Amino acid sequence: MITASSLSGKLALITGASRGIGRALAMRLINAGAHVIALARTQGGLIELDDYARTQNKHVTLVPLDLRRTEDFTPLAETIRTRAGHLDILVLNAAVMGENTRVADFTAKVWHDTMAVNAVSQLRLLGALDGLLRAAPSAQVIGMMDHEMCGAYFGAYAASKSALREGLKSYAAEVQQTNITVKEFAPSPTATALRKAAFPGENAQQLATPDFAAELLIEKLAS
Numbered sequence: 046m047i048t049a050s051s052l053s054g055k056l057a058l059i060t061g062a063s064r065g066i067g068r069a070l071a072m073r074l075i076n077a078g079a080h081v082i083a084l085a086r087t088q089g090g091l092i093e094l095d096d097y098a099r100t101q102n103k104h105v106t107l108v109p110l111d112l113r114r115t116e117d118f119t120p121l122a123e124t125i126r127t128r129a130g131h132l133d134i135l136v137l138n139a140a141v142m143g144e145n146t147r148v149a150d151f152t153a154k155v156w157h158d159t160m161a162v163n164a165v166s167q168l169r170l171l172g173a174l175d176g177l178l179r180a181a182p183s184a185q186v187i188g189m190m191d192h193e194m195c196g197a198y199f200g201a202y203a204a205s206k207s208a209l210r211e212g213l214k215s216y217a218a219e220v221q222q223t224n225i226t227v228k229e230f231a232p233s234p235t236a237t238a239l240r241k242a243a244f245p246g247e248n249a250q251q252l253a254t255p256d257f258a259a260e261l262l263i264e265k266l267a268s
Contacts, residue, residue, distance in 0.1 A: 051267050052074060052077040052078065052079045052134075052263070052266060052267055053077060053078030053079065054078060054079070054080075055074075055079040055080070055133040055134055056079070056080050056082070056125075056129050056131065056132055056133050056134070056181075057074050057079050057080070057081050057082065057132075057133060057134035057135075057136065058081075058082040058084060058125075058132060058134070058135050058136070058174070059071050059074075059081060059082070059083055059084065059136045059138055060084045060085070060112065060136065060137055060138050060139035060167055060170070061084075061085055061138040061139030061140060062081070062083035062084060062085045062090075062091070062094065062138070063083070063085035063086070063087040063088075063089075063090025063091050063093075063094065064085075064087060064090045064237075064238060065235075065237035065238060065239065065255050066138060066189070066232065066235060066237060066255045066258045066259055066262070067083075067085070067136070067138040067139070068090065068094060068255065069254075069255035069256045069258065069259035070136065070138070070258075070259040070262055070263070071083050071094055071105070072094070072097060072259070073256075073259050073260065073263050074134075074263070075097070075098050075101055075103050075105060076101065077263065077267075079133075079134070080103075080104070080105070080106070081098075081105045081106070082105075082106045082108060082125070083105055083106065083107055083108065084108040084109075084110055084139070085108075085109065085110075085139070086109070086110065086111045086112065086113075088109045091107045091109060092107075094107070095107055108121065112139055112161060112162040112166035112167065113141075113157075113158045113161050113162055113166075114161070114166075115161050115165055115166045115169060116166070117173075118169060118170045118172075118173035118174070119173055121170075121173065122173040122174055122176070122177060125174070125177055126176070126177060129177075130177075130180060131177050131178075131180035131181040131182075131184075132174055132177040132178050132180075132181060132184065133181045133182075133183070133184055133185070134184070134185050134186075134187070134266060135170075135171065135174060135178065135184075135185070135186045135187070136187045136189070136262075137167040137170075137171065137186070137187065137188045137189060137209065137213075138187075138189045139162055139163070139166075139167060140162065140163050140189065140191075140202075140205075140206075140239055141158060141159055141162045141163065141202075141239070142159075142202055142239050142242040142243055143155045143156075143158065143159035143201035143202050143205075144201065145198050145199065145242070145243060146198055147197075147198060147200070148200040151200060151201050155201055156201055159201040159202060159204075159205045160201070160204070160205045160208065162205075163202070163205035163206060163208070163209055164205045164206070164208035164209040164212065165208075167209060168208075168209065168212040168213075168216075171186065171212075171213075171216060175220075178220075178224075178225050179220075179223055179224065179225065181224065182224065183224050183226070184224055184225045184226070185225070185226050185227075185228065185266060186213070186216070186225060186226070186227045186228070187228050187229070187230050187262070187265070187266070188209055188210065188213045188227070188228070188229050188230070189229075189230055189231075189232075190206060190209075190210060190229045190230065190231040191206060191231060192231050193234060194206075194243050199243070202243075210229065213227055213229070228265065230261075230262055230265055232253065232258035232261065232262075233252075233253045233258070234252045234253065235252055235253045235254065235255055235257070235258045236249040236250075236252040236253070236254055236255070237255060240252065
C-alpha cells in the first residue's frame with residue numbers, strides 16, 4: 046500500500062501556498078517529510094508557514110512572488126538546479142477570482158490579472174521548471190481545477206482555468222514518453238477565500254475544509 050510516507054525526501058513546489066488548499070497541502074507535505082518550496086504573494090502567510098515548519102523541526106523555502114507580473118522564472122529555476130538538481134512535484138494551485146460580473150463589464154486589468162495568475166504565469170513557470178522535472182526520477186505536475194465556477198458572471202475565471210487546462214493537456218502530450226506525469230485535481234466545494242469571493246452568501250460550514258482537500262491531494266500524489 047502506497048502511503049504519504051512515499052513523499053518523504055521529495056522536493057515539491059506549490060504556487061499559492063500561503064493560504065487555503067495550498068497552505069494545507071504544504072503543511073501535509075512538510076509532515077510527510079517532503080521539502081516544500083512555497084510560492085505566494087502574501088508574505089505574511091509564507092512567514093506563518095515557515096513558523097509551522099520550524100515547530101516540526103523542518104525547513105521550508107519561501108518564494109514571495111506576485112504572479113500578476115508574469116515574471117521571468119529562470120532565476121528561480123537556476124537556484125533550484127544549483128541546490129537540488131531536480132524537482133519531484135509541481136502543484137499549480139494559485140488562483141484569483143477576478144470579479145463576479147458580466148463579460149461586458151470586465152476591465153482590462155481584471156482580464157490581465159486573472160489570466161496572468163491562473164494561467165499564463167503558471168504555465169510559464171512550468172516551462173522554466175521543465176528541465177528540473179525531467180531530471181527527477183519520477184515527477185508529477187498537478188493542475189488545480191474547478192468545475193463549478195463557470196457560466197454566467199465567471200467569464201474571466203472560467204476562461205483562465207480553461208487556458209490552464211489546455212496548456213497542461215499540451216504539456217502532457219509533449220512529455221508522454223518521459224518520467225513526468227501530469228494530472229488535474231478538482232476538489233469539492235471548499236471553504237477558501239476564493240470560494241467566499243465567488244459565492245459570498247454561501248454557508249462555509251457546509252463546505253469541505255482545505256485540510257480535507259489537501260488530504261485527497263496527498264493521496265493523489267502518493268499513488
